[in-house]
Amino acid sequence: MSPQENVKFLHQKYIQSLNREKKWVRFYQAVIFIVFFSGWELASQKQWIDPLIFSAPSKVWGLFLTKIQDGTLMVDLGYTLSETVFGFILGTFLGTLLAAILWWSPMLSKIADPYLVVLNSMPKVALGPILIVALGPSFTSIVAMGAIISIIITTIVVYTSFKEVDPNYIKVLQTFGANRFQIFREAILPASFPTIISTLKVNVGLSWVGVIVGEFLVSSKGLGYMIIYGFQVFNFTLVMLSLLVIAVFATVMYQLVELLERKLIKNGS
Protein backbone atom coordinates (compact mmCIF):
# COMPACT_ATOMS: atom_id res chain seq x y z
CA MET A 1 0.00 0.00 0.00
CA SER A 2 1.39 3.43 -0.95
CA PRO A 3 1.56 6.08 1.79
CA GLN A 4 -1.19 8.04 0.03
CA GLU A 5 -3.58 5.10 0.00
CA ASN A 6 -2.70 4.48 3.58
CA VAL A 7 -3.73 7.99 4.59
CA LYS A 8 -6.96 7.59 2.65
CA PHE A 9 -7.65 4.30 4.36
CA LEU A 10 -6.98 5.73 7.81
CA HIS A 11 -9.18 8.71 7.07
CA GLN A 12 -12.01 6.39 6.06
CA LYS A 13 -11.56 4.45 9.27
CA TYR A 14 -11.65 7.69 11.23
CA ILE A 15 -14.91 8.73 9.54
CA GLN A 16 -16.36 5.30 10.19
CA SER A 17 -15.55 5.53 13.87
CA LEU A 18 -17.14 8.97 14.02
CA ASN A 19 -20.28 7.61 12.40
CA ARG A 20 -20.36 4.65 14.75
CA GLU A 21 -20.15 6.95 17.74
CA LYS A 22 -22.94 9.14 16.35
CA LYS A 23 -25.16 6.07 15.94
CA TRP A 24 -24.64 5.05 19.56
CA VAL A 25 -25.43 8.57 20.78
CA ARG A 26 -28.66 8.56 18.78
CA PHE A 27 -29.46 5.09 20.06
CA TYR A 28 -29.15 6.06 23.73
CA GLN A 29 -31.13 9.23 23.13
CA ALA A 30 -33.93 7.12 21.68
CA VAL A 31 -33.69 4.69 24.60
CA ILE A 32 -34.12 7.52 27.12
CA PHE A 33 -37.13 8.82 25.18
CA ILE A 34 -38.83 5.44 25.00
CA VAL A 35 -38.05 4.47 28.59
CA PHE A 36 -39.36 7.80 29.88
CA PHE A 37 -42.69 7.68 28.06
CA SER A 38 -43.35 3.96 28.46
CA GLY A 39 -42.32 4.14 32.13
CA TRP A 40 -44.72 7.04 32.61
CA GLU A 41 -47.51 5.12 30.87
CA LEU A 42 -46.84 1.97 32.85
CA ALA A 43 -46.58 3.74 36.20
CA SER A 44 -49.82 5.53 35.54
CA GLN A 45 -51.70 2.36 34.47
CA LYS A 46 -50.43 0.38 37.45
CA GLN A 47 -51.34 3.32 39.72
CA TRP A 48 -47.75 3.67 41.00
CA ILE A 49 -48.25 7.37 40.45
CA ASP A 50 -51.58 9.14 40.78
CA PRO A 51 -53.05 9.12 37.22
CA LEU A 52 -55.23 12.09 38.14
CA ILE A 53 -52.21 14.26 38.76
CA PHE A 54 -49.63 12.82 36.41
CA SER A 55 -52.00 11.69 33.64
CA ALA A 56 -50.51 9.29 31.07
CA PRO A 57 -48.96 9.63 27.61
CA SER A 58 -51.89 7.75 26.05
CA LYS A 59 -54.38 10.17 27.60
CA VAL A 60 -52.30 13.18 26.56
CA TRP A 61 -52.11 11.79 23.03
CA GLY A 62 -55.85 11.21 22.97
CA LEU A 63 -56.52 14.75 24.10
CA PHE A 64 -54.01 16.01 21.55
CA LEU A 65 -55.91 14.31 18.72
CA THR A 66 -59.26 15.64 19.95
CA LYS A 67 -57.95 19.18 20.29
CA ILE A 68 -56.36 19.00 16.86
CA GLN A 69 -59.64 17.86 15.35
CA ASP A 70 -61.78 20.53 16.96
CA GLY A 71 -59.07 23.12 16.15
CA THR A 72 -58.78 24.57 19.67
CA LEU A 73 -55.14 23.54 20.13
CA MET A 74 -54.11 25.38 17.00
CA VAL A 75 -55.85 28.53 18.17
CA ASP A 76 -54.16 28.48 21.57
CA LEU A 77 -50.80 27.52 20.10
CA GLY A 78 -51.01 30.21 17.43
CA TYR A 79 -51.84 32.78 20.05
CA THR A 80 -49.01 31.88 22.41
CA LEU A 81 -46.50 31.41 19.62
CA SER A 82 -47.14 34.81 18.10
CA GLU A 83 -46.95 36.48 21.52
CA THR A 84 -43.66 34.77 22.22
CA VAL A 85 -42.13 35.57 18.83
CA PHE A 86 -43.19 39.22 19.05
CA GLY A 87 -42.05 39.53 22.66
CA PHE A 88 -38.74 37.91 21.83
CA ILE A 89 -38.05 40.08 18.79
CA LEU A 90 -39.18 43.23 20.55
CA GLY A 91 -37.15 42.48 23.67
CA THR A 92 -33.98 41.75 21.75
CA PHE A 93 -34.42 44.65 19.37
CA LEU A 94 -35.23 47.24 22.03
CA GLY A 95 -32.47 45.92 24.27
CA THR A 96 -29.92 46.22 21.47
CA LEU A 97 -31.23 49.66 20.54
CA LEU A 98 -30.89 50.83 24.15
CA ALA A 99 -27.37 49.42 24.22
CA ALA A 100 -26.57 51.36 21.04
CA ILE A 101 -27.89 54.58 22.59
CA LEU A 102 -25.82 54.02 25.72
CA TRP A 103 -22.75 53.41 23.57
CA TRP A 104 -23.48 56.55 21.60
CA SER A 105 -23.58 58.70 24.69
CA PRO A 106 -21.06 57.73 27.40
CA MET A 107 -22.55 60.44 29.61
CA LEU A 108 -26.00 58.93 29.36
CA SER A 109 -24.64 55.47 30.12
CA LYS A 110 -23.00 56.75 33.29
CA ILE A 111 -26.25 58.38 34.36
CA ALA A 112 -28.33 55.31 33.53
CA ASP A 113 -26.03 52.83 35.25
CA PRO A 114 -27.68 52.59 38.72
CA TYR A 115 -31.16 52.47 37.19
CA LEU A 116 -30.13 49.59 34.96
CA VAL A 117 -28.82 47.72 37.97
CA VAL A 118 -32.08 48.21 39.85
CA LEU A 119 -34.24 47.30 36.87
CA ASN A 120 -32.13 44.25 36.19
CA SER A 121 -32.35 42.89 39.71
CA MET A 122 -36.10 43.38 39.77
CA PRO A 123 -38.17 40.23 39.03
CA LYS A 124 -39.85 41.44 35.86
CA VAL A 125 -42.88 39.13 36.07
CA ALA A 126 -43.88 41.04 39.19
CA LEU A 127 -44.70 43.90 36.83
CA GLY A 128 -47.36 41.71 35.20
CA PRO A 129 -50.42 43.04 37.02
CA ILE A 130 -49.40 46.64 36.34
CA LEU A 131 -48.87 45.92 32.65
CA ILE A 132 -52.23 44.24 32.37
CA VAL A 133 -54.00 47.10 34.03
CA ALA A 134 -52.12 49.66 31.97
CA LEU A 135 -52.37 47.95 28.58
CA GLY A 136 -55.55 45.95 29.08
CA PRO A 137 -55.83 42.16 29.40
CA SER A 138 -54.89 41.62 25.79
CA PHE A 139 -52.35 40.42 23.25
CA THR A 140 -50.39 43.66 23.75
CA SER A 141 -49.85 43.28 27.46
CA ILE A 142 -48.70 39.68 27.06
CA VAL A 143 -46.26 40.64 24.29
CA ALA A 144 -45.04 43.39 26.62
CA MET A 145 -44.45 40.77 29.32
CA GLY A 146 -42.49 38.62 26.86
CA ALA A 147 -40.39 41.63 25.88
CA ILE A 148 -39.85 43.37 29.20
CA ILE A 149 -38.39 40.27 30.77
CA SER A 150 -35.45 40.32 28.34
CA ILE A 151 -34.90 44.00 27.52
CA ILE A 152 -32.73 45.06 30.42
CA ILE A 153 -30.50 42.02 30.50
CA THR A 154 -30.05 42.31 26.73
CA THR A 155 -29.15 45.98 27.12
CA ILE A 156 -26.55 45.24 29.77
CA VAL A 157 -24.95 42.27 28.02
CA VAL A 158 -24.88 43.87 24.57
CA TYR A 159 -23.66 47.23 25.88
CA THR A 160 -20.83 45.49 27.71
CA SER A 161 -19.84 43.77 24.50
CA PHE A 162 -19.99 47.07 22.59
CA LYS A 163 -17.57 48.56 25.09
CA GLU A 164 -15.21 45.61 24.93
CA VAL A 165 -14.60 45.83 21.19
CA ASP A 166 -10.84 46.16 20.67
CA PRO A 167 -10.21 49.94 20.46
CA ASN A 168 -7.63 49.33 17.73
CA TYR A 169 -10.40 48.45 15.26
CA ILE A 170 -11.86 51.85 16.05
CA LYS A 171 -8.41 53.40 15.59
CA VAL A 172 -8.14 51.81 12.13
CA LEU A 173 -11.48 53.35 11.18
CA GLN A 174 -10.50 56.72 12.62
CA THR A 175 -7.34 56.80 10.49
CA PHE A 176 -9.75 56.61 7.54
CA GLY A 177 -11.73 59.50 9.00
CA ALA A 178 -14.78 57.45 10.06
CA ASN A 179 -17.57 59.18 12.00
CA ARG A 180 -19.25 57.63 15.01
CA PHE A 181 -22.03 56.05 12.99
CA GLN A 182 -19.55 54.43 10.61
CA ILE A 183 -17.54 53.14 13.56
CA PHE A 184 -20.71 51.58 14.95
CA ARG A 185 -21.70 50.00 11.65
CA GLU A 186 -18.27 48.71 10.60
CA ALA A 187 -16.78 47.60 13.91
CA ILE A 188 -18.92 47.81 17.03
CA LEU A 189 -22.02 46.04 15.74
CA PRO A 190 -20.40 43.24 13.70
CA ALA A 191 -17.85 42.56 16.46
CA SER A 192 -20.76 42.10 18.87
CA PHE A 193 -22.82 39.78 16.67
CA PRO A 194 -21.69 36.66 18.56
CA THR A 195 -22.82 38.23 21.85
CA ILE A 196 -26.11 39.38 20.38
CA ILE A 197 -26.77 35.87 19.09
CA SER A 198 -26.06 34.32 22.44
CA THR A 199 -28.45 36.76 24.12
CA LEU A 200 -30.99 35.74 21.47
CA LYS A 201 -30.66 32.18 22.70
CA VAL A 202 -31.22 33.22 26.29
CA ASN A 203 -34.08 35.50 25.29
CA VAL A 204 -35.98 32.65 23.62
CA GLY A 205 -36.30 31.00 27.01
CA LEU A 206 -37.04 34.26 28.84
CA SER A 207 -39.80 35.29 26.43
CA TRP A 208 -41.56 31.96 26.99
CA VAL A 209 -41.47 32.62 30.73
CA GLY A 210 -42.88 36.11 30.29
CA VAL A 211 -45.63 35.01 27.93
CA ILE A 212 -46.75 31.99 29.96
CA VAL A 213 -46.88 34.04 33.15
CA GLY A 214 -48.75 36.75 31.25
CA GLU A 215 -51.30 34.18 30.10
CA PHE A 216 -51.65 32.87 33.64
CA LEU A 217 -52.61 36.38 34.69
CA VAL A 218 -54.82 37.33 31.77
CA SER A 219 -56.46 33.89 31.72
CA SER A 220 -58.32 33.97 28.46
CA LYS A 221 -56.36 32.23 25.70
CA GLY A 222 -53.14 30.41 24.93
CA LEU A 223 -51.05 27.55 26.26
CA GLY A 224 -50.45 29.33 29.57
CA TYR A 225 -54.19 29.65 29.97
CA MET A 226 -54.53 25.92 29.17
CA ILE A 227 -52.22 25.18 32.09
CA ILE A 228 -54.05 27.46 34.52
CA TYR A 229 -57.44 26.20 33.37
CA GLY A 230 -56.37 22.53 33.60
CA PHE A 231 -55.10 23.23 37.07
CA GLN A 232 -58.35 24.88 38.17
CA VAL A 233 -60.63 22.09 36.87
CA PHE A 234 -58.09 19.46 37.93
CA ASN A 235 -57.55 18.25 34.37
CA PHE A 236 -53.86 17.49 34.43
CA THR A 237 -53.91 15.81 31.04
CA LEU A 238 -54.54 19.28 29.68
CA VAL A 239 -51.62 20.67 31.71
CA MET A 240 -49.28 17.94 30.48
CA LEU A 241 -50.35 18.45 26.87
CA SER A 242 -49.66 22.14 27.16
CA LEU A 243 -46.24 21.52 28.70
CA LEU A 244 -45.23 19.09 25.97
CA VAL A 245 -46.36 21.46 23.22
CA ILE A 246 -44.40 24.30 24.85
CA ALA A 247 -41.31 22.10 25.08
CA VAL A 248 -41.49 21.24 21.39
CA PHE A 249 -42.00 24.80 20.16
CA ALA A 250 -39.49 26.40 22.50
CA THR A 251 -36.94 23.93 21.11
CA VAL A 252 -37.92 24.75 17.54
CA MET A 253 -37.42 28.47 18.22
CA TYR A 254 -34.04 27.79 19.76
CA GLN A 255 -33.00 25.79 16.70
CA LEU A 256 -34.10 28.62 14.42
CA VAL A 257 -31.86 31.00 16.34
CA GLU A 258 -28.95 28.61 15.89
CA LEU A 259 -29.69 28.54 12.18
CA LEU A 260 -29.62 32.33 12.14
CA GLU A 261 -26.31 32.22 13.97
CA ARG A 262 -24.72 30.14 11.23
CA LYS A 263 -26.10 32.51 8.60
CA LEU A 264 -25.01 35.69 10.33
CA ILE A 265 -21.56 34.87 11.61
CA LYS A 266 -19.22 34.39 8.72
CA ASN A 267 -15.50 34.52 9.14
CA GLY A 268 -14.42 31.58 7.11
CA SER A 269 -14.72 28.98 9.84
Added chain:
Amino acid sequence: MDFLKVDAVHHTYFTKTSAVTALSDVSLEVEEGEFVSFLGPSGCGKTTLLSIIAGLFEPTEGTVTLEGKRVETAENEIGYMLQQDYLFPWKNIEENILLGLKIGNSLTPDKKAYALKLLQEMGLKGVETQFPKQLSGGMRQRVALVRTLATGPKLLMLDEPFSALDYQTKLKLEDLVSDTLKSFGKTAILVTHDIGEAISMSDRVFLFSARPGQLHKTFVIPKELKDETPFNARNHEAYPAIFQTIWKELESLEPAGER
Protein backbone atom coordinates in the same frame (compact mmCIF):
# COMPACT_ATOMS: atom_id res chain seq x y z
CA MET B 1 8.34 74.46 2.80
CA ASP B 2 8.58 71.22 4.67
CA PHE B 3 6.27 68.41 3.74
CA LEU B 4 5.67 67.20 7.28
CA LYS B 5 6.55 69.41 10.20
CA VAL B 6 6.32 68.33 13.82
CA ASP B 7 6.77 71.45 15.91
CA ALA B 8 7.54 71.40 19.64
CA VAL B 9 5.15 68.54 20.37
CA HIS B 10 4.60 67.65 23.96
CA HIS B 11 2.14 65.03 25.09
CA THR B 12 0.99 63.90 28.51
CA TYR B 13 -1.53 61.13 29.13
CA PHE B 14 -3.78 61.79 32.06
CA THR B 15 -5.48 59.05 34.01
CA LYS B 16 -7.21 59.16 37.38
CA THR B 17 -4.09 58.02 39.20
CA SER B 18 -1.25 59.34 37.08
CA ALA B 19 0.03 61.74 34.47
CA VAL B 20 2.47 60.09 32.07
CA THR B 21 4.53 62.34 29.85
CA ALA B 22 4.97 60.32 26.67
CA LEU B 23 6.59 63.00 24.51
CA SER B 24 8.58 66.03 25.48
CA ASP B 25 9.45 68.82 23.07
CA VAL B 26 9.72 66.80 19.87
CA SER B 27 10.44 68.73 16.67
CA LEU B 28 11.32 67.21 13.33
CA GLU B 29 10.75 67.58 9.62
CA VAL B 30 10.29 65.06 6.85
CA GLU B 31 10.75 65.91 3.19
CA GLU B 32 8.45 64.75 0.45
CA GLY B 33 9.44 61.33 -0.91
CA GLU B 34 11.68 60.65 2.04
CA PHE B 35 11.68 57.38 4.01
CA VAL B 36 12.49 57.89 7.68
CA SER B 37 12.55 55.62 10.72
CA PHE B 38 11.68 56.26 14.34
CA LEU B 39 13.95 54.07 16.41
CA GLY B 40 13.88 53.72 20.17
CA PRO B 41 13.23 51.50 23.16
CA SER B 42 9.67 50.50 23.82
CA GLY B 43 7.71 53.07 25.80
CA CYS B 44 9.53 56.07 24.32
CA GLY B 45 6.38 57.42 22.72
CA LYS B 46 6.72 56.25 19.12
CA THR B 47 3.13 55.05 18.83
CA THR B 48 1.95 58.22 20.55
CA LEU B 49 3.79 60.37 18.04
CA LEU B 50 2.33 58.45 15.09
CA SER B 51 -1.17 58.80 16.51
CA ILE B 52 -0.65 62.55 16.84
CA ILE B 53 0.71 62.84 13.31
CA ALA B 54 -2.29 60.80 12.10
CA GLY B 55 -4.50 63.40 13.76
CA LEU B 56 -6.20 60.84 16.03
CA PHE B 57 -5.80 63.17 18.97
CA GLU B 58 -4.22 66.55 19.59
CA PRO B 59 -0.97 66.85 21.50
CA THR B 60 -1.14 68.70 24.81
CA GLU B 61 1.26 71.21 23.25
CA GLY B 62 2.72 71.84 19.81
CA THR B 63 1.50 71.44 16.26
CA VAL B 64 1.85 69.03 13.37
CA THR B 65 1.36 70.22 9.81
CA LEU B 66 1.30 68.37 6.51
CA GLU B 67 1.97 70.65 3.54
CA GLY B 68 1.25 73.58 5.79
CA LYS B 69 -2.16 72.30 6.93
CA ARG B 70 -2.87 71.12 10.47
CA VAL B 71 -3.19 67.32 10.44
CA GLU B 72 -6.38 67.37 12.52
CA THR B 73 -8.17 68.89 9.53
CA ALA B 74 -6.59 66.73 6.83
CA GLU B 75 -8.76 64.00 5.42
CA ASN B 76 -7.39 60.65 4.37
CA GLU B 77 -4.03 62.11 3.42
CA ILE B 78 -2.17 60.10 6.00
CA GLY B 79 -2.18 56.32 5.97
CA TYR B 80 -1.44 54.71 9.30
CA MET B 81 -0.79 51.02 9.67
CA LEU B 82 -1.08 49.91 13.29
CA GLN B 83 1.32 47.71 15.21
CA GLN B 84 -0.73 44.62 14.36
CA ASP B 85 -2.66 44.05 11.16
CA TYR B 86 -6.12 44.56 12.71
CA LEU B 87 -7.90 43.16 9.70
CA PHE B 88 -11.60 42.89 10.45
CA PRO B 89 -12.20 39.15 10.99
CA TRP B 90 -15.82 39.35 9.83
CA LYS B 91 -14.89 40.94 6.50
CA ASN B 92 -13.26 39.06 3.67
CA ILE B 93 -9.99 40.30 2.19
CA GLU B 94 -11.64 42.35 -0.54
CA GLU B 95 -13.98 44.05 1.92
CA ASN B 96 -11.01 44.69 4.19
CA ILE B 97 -8.86 46.41 1.60
CA LEU B 98 -11.77 48.54 0.37
CA LEU B 99 -12.67 49.67 3.89
CA GLY B 100 -10.89 53.03 3.73
CA LEU B 101 -12.49 53.90 0.40
CA LYS B 102 -15.90 52.90 1.71
CA ILE B 103 -15.50 55.05 4.82
CA GLY B 104 -14.40 58.01 2.72
CA ASN B 105 -17.34 57.51 0.32
CA SER B 106 -14.88 57.28 -2.56
CA LEU B 107 -15.37 53.69 -3.65
CA THR B 108 -15.28 54.23 -7.41
CA PRO B 109 -14.67 51.35 -9.86
CA ASP B 110 -11.27 52.89 -10.66
CA LYS B 111 -10.13 52.94 -7.07
CA LYS B 112 -11.45 49.46 -6.46
CA ALA B 113 -9.51 48.17 -9.45
CA TYR B 114 -6.43 49.96 -8.12
CA ALA B 115 -6.76 48.31 -4.72
CA LEU B 116 -7.16 44.88 -6.27
CA LYS B 117 -4.15 45.51 -8.48
CA LEU B 118 -2.11 46.46 -5.39
CA LEU B 119 -3.16 43.20 -3.78
CA GLN B 120 -1.89 41.36 -6.83
CA GLU B 121 1.39 43.26 -6.79
CA MET B 122 1.84 42.20 -3.18
CA GLY B 123 1.71 38.61 -4.39
CA LEU B 124 -1.76 37.98 -3.02
CA LYS B 125 -3.76 36.99 -6.05
CA GLY B 126 -6.91 34.97 -5.48
CA VAL B 127 -7.36 35.59 -1.75
CA GLU B 128 -10.11 38.21 -2.22
CA THR B 129 -12.93 36.04 -0.94
CA GLN B 130 -10.96 34.48 1.90
CA PHE B 131 -11.16 35.62 5.50
CA PRO B 132 -8.21 37.02 7.47
CA LYS B 133 -7.80 34.00 9.69
CA GLN B 134 -7.23 31.78 6.67
CA LEU B 135 -4.07 33.77 5.89
CA SER B 136 -0.59 33.59 7.40
CA GLY B 137 0.87 36.45 9.46
CA GLY B 138 2.97 37.75 6.58
CA MET B 139 0.04 37.66 4.18
CA ARG B 140 -2.18 39.51 6.65
CA GLN B 141 0.45 42.20 7.10
CA ARG B 142 0.57 42.68 3.33
CA VAL B 143 -3.22 42.91 3.18
CA ALA B 144 -3.12 45.55 5.91
CA LEU B 145 -0.57 47.47 3.86
CA VAL B 146 -2.79 47.30 0.78
CA ARG B 147 -5.71 48.53 2.89
CA THR B 148 -3.60 51.50 3.98
CA LEU B 149 -2.30 52.26 0.49
CA ALA B 150 -5.68 51.86 -1.23
CA THR B 151 -6.85 55.34 -0.28
CA GLY B 152 -3.73 56.84 -1.86
CA PRO B 153 -2.33 58.63 1.21
CA LYS B 154 0.37 61.25 0.77
CA LEU B 155 2.18 60.08 3.87
CA LEU B 156 2.42 56.49 5.02
CA MET B 157 3.19 55.51 8.60
CA LEU B 158 4.03 51.95 9.61
CA ASP B 159 4.13 51.07 13.31
CA GLU B 160 6.47 48.10 13.84
CA PRO B 161 4.93 46.34 10.84
CA PHE B 162 7.28 43.38 10.86
CA SER B 163 7.85 42.80 14.56
CA ALA B 164 5.41 39.90 14.88
CA LEU B 165 6.75 38.01 11.87
CA ASP B 166 9.39 35.31 11.64
CA TYR B 167 12.80 36.48 10.49
CA GLN B 168 12.65 35.15 6.94
CA THR B 169 9.21 36.60 6.25
CA LYS B 170 10.35 39.86 7.75
CA LEU B 171 13.37 40.16 5.45
CA LYS B 172 11.26 39.38 2.39
CA LEU B 173 8.56 41.87 3.38
CA GLU B 174 11.12 44.59 4.02
CA ASP B 175 12.26 44.26 0.42
CA LEU B 176 8.72 44.15 -0.91
CA VAL B 177 7.52 47.15 1.07
CA SER B 178 10.62 49.21 0.32
CA ASP B 179 10.30 48.41 -3.36
CA THR B 180 6.59 49.23 -3.47
CA LEU B 181 6.97 52.53 -1.64
CA LYS B 182 9.96 53.60 -3.73
CA SER B 183 8.07 52.89 -6.93
CA PHE B 184 5.28 55.20 -5.76
CA GLY B 185 7.75 57.79 -4.46
CA LYS B 186 5.82 57.71 -1.17
CA THR B 187 6.84 59.58 1.91
CA ALA B 188 6.96 57.11 4.75
CA ILE B 189 7.66 56.85 8.45
CA LEU B 190 8.64 53.47 9.81
CA VAL B 191 8.58 52.77 13.52
CA THR B 192 10.88 50.00 14.64
CA HIS B 193 13.08 48.87 17.47
CA ASP B 194 15.26 46.88 15.10
CA ILE B 195 18.40 48.89 14.27
CA GLY B 196 19.09 46.84 11.15
CA GLU B 197 15.62 47.45 9.81
CA ALA B 198 15.92 51.19 10.40
CA ILE B 199 19.27 51.37 8.62
CA SER B 200 18.41 49.16 5.69
CA MET B 201 15.05 50.72 4.88
CA SER B 202 15.37 54.42 5.48
CA ASP B 203 17.04 57.62 4.37
CA ARG B 204 17.21 59.06 7.89
CA VAL B 205 16.86 57.52 11.34
CA PHE B 206 15.42 59.46 14.27
CA LEU B 207 16.59 57.98 17.55
CA PHE B 208 14.30 58.50 20.52
CA SER B 209 15.08 58.18 24.21
CA ALA B 210 12.54 57.18 26.83
CA ARG B 211 11.09 58.70 29.97
CA PRO B 212 10.16 61.20 28.79
CA GLY B 213 10.13 60.44 25.05
CA GLN B 214 12.54 62.82 23.37
CA LEU B 215 14.24 63.05 20.03
CA HIS B 216 17.81 62.11 20.95
CA LYS B 217 19.69 62.14 17.67
CA THR B 218 19.23 61.99 13.92
CA PHE B 219 21.34 59.80 11.66
CA VAL B 220 21.62 60.21 7.90
CA ILE B 221 22.07 56.90 6.14
CA PRO B 222 24.93 56.91 3.59
CA LYS B 223 23.88 57.12 -0.03
CA GLU B 224 25.36 53.75 -1.00
CA LEU B 225 23.06 52.01 1.54
CA LYS B 226 19.97 53.96 0.52
CA ASP B 227 20.22 52.75 -3.04
CA GLU B 228 20.33 49.09 -2.08
CA THR B 229 17.38 46.88 -1.29
CA PRO B 230 17.02 46.33 2.46
CA PHE B 231 18.34 42.80 2.17
CA ASN B 232 21.44 43.85 0.26
CA ALA B 233 21.96 46.85 2.52
CA ARG B 234 22.29 44.51 5.48
CA ASN B 235 25.19 42.84 3.63
CA HIS B 236 26.81 46.03 2.43
CA GLU B 237 30.31 46.97 3.63
CA ALA B 238 29.11 50.36 4.89
CA TYR B 239 26.45 48.72 7.07
CA PRO B 240 28.46 47.57 10.13
CA ALA B 241 29.91 51.01 10.79
CA ILE B 242 26.57 52.82 10.95
CA PHE B 243 25.10 49.91 12.88
CA GLN B 244 27.85 50.28 15.49
CA THR B 245 27.31 54.03 15.74
CA ILE B 246 23.58 53.69 16.37
CA TRP B 247 24.07 50.70 18.66
CA LYS B 248 26.48 52.64 20.89
CA GLU B 249 24.10 55.57 20.99
CA LEU B 250 21.22 53.28 22.00
CA GLU B 251 23.37 51.63 24.67
CA SER B 252 24.22 55.01 26.13
CA LEU B 253 20.49 55.67 26.49
CA GLU B 254 19.78 52.57 28.54
CA PRO B 255 21.48 52.17 31.89
CA ALA B 256 22.97 48.66 32.04
CA GLY B 257 20.75 47.65 34.95
CA GLU B 258 17.58 47.94 32.92
CA ARG B 259 18.29 45.20 30.43
